[in-house]
Amino acid sequence: MRKFKNGSANFYTIFLDSVEKIIPEYCHKDSSNDKKFALLENEQFQGLLRHSPAIIGIYNNVQNNYIFMSDNIETITGHSPEHYMGPKGMEYAISTLPSEHAAIYTQQIFPTIFQYFQSQVACKDIKRFRFTGTFQLIRKDGSVIWCMQQLNVIETDDQELPLLTMLIMSDITCVKKDNAVDFVVARRNDQDLFQNVYAATFPSPNKTISFTKRELEILQLLSKGKSSYDVAALLSISEHTVFNHRKNMLEKSEKKNTAELISFAINRGFIQ
Structure with missing residues (x-):
């Protein structure tokens, strides 16, 4: 994998800092770490995902890690889904972005998303929002592709702060016309x-x-x-x-x- 001048760990630290500012850990009453989704465990659905052009993931906003990542991420990006699971998953995900894109996401886009999370607590409206972003991703073999990722909150806690977020990510290299x-x-x-x-x-x-x-x-x-x-x-x-x-x-x-x-x-x- 390409090495970055500033290091992915630094970008991950920035990401965590922005999370703590907007969504303090003490706000959450239930980590939902063991949340199960029957559909995601269905063998037929898993088979469909393996051949799908879109990657599906579920992110735990309390534990700051993915609890599900579809197997087709390896077909599309070369990266194993296991690398995205567990406590180092988000750091690994950030490390697959070129340094300039990692900086844009950790310093600009993620803080904006978290601000929307917080601003919608009173009106209990965050599930109505969809966050769409494009970025370059460095595949396991070193080649670079353009991706589009859409995020939306699928479960909140009793204070209407996000517990679980779903992502849908696609390779858009063939249609992306600028940088x-x-x-x-x-x-x-x-x-x-x-x-x-x-x-x-x-x-x-x-x-x-x-x-x-x-x-x-x-x-x-x-x-x-x-x-x-x-x-x-x-x-x-x-x-x-x-x-x-x-x-x-x-x-x-x-x-x-x-x-x-x-x-x-x-x-x-x-x-x-």
Whole structure:
């Protein structure tokens, strides 16, 4: 495996620090370490997973380790599922990322996810959220692939803090057309449709492009052919406010016009 200049252990320490700041260990009453999922133990389902293009994992947020990882991770990445299990599992997972991507995840993306975990305690809403990110992964043979990972909380404790998180990860090398790390937070509405509430892209280790929920709402409407006047009326804001948001988005993304901005946002998955 490729060696990193800063070492994966350092990135893992950063990850643990961010966990402790947002989700103190004392908050949890039940570790759910022995939680069993009948479906995951079903032989037919296991057979389907072995041939699936998507890797499935279950992460214990209290123990900070995976309690399940589908066998097909070895077929896709070359890494054995056993390496992801136990107390060193997350450290191993981080070690498979290039150092610049490990830094983005431990210093930017994971803290953002944990902040959403904490912010949704009062409204008991965290299970409605989906966190999607892209990153490069170094396979066991040293080759590099692009992956997309989606996370969502599947079980919480009595304080509505996350106990178990499910991940679905796929190889997207054949469709990834740039070298940027993308991150999107989406929330499922009452019609069971996901709406993006936050989006960011990291073209380089030192540059981040992010759009607020309001900016995404405006961008989504503009992509449907709505004029600034129409957008203002639909969102009950002034046309001047729409203009300012659009100007800010153009500056953030370094695009020349709205058409380029919309194309950029669609390609990043910020809007649909």
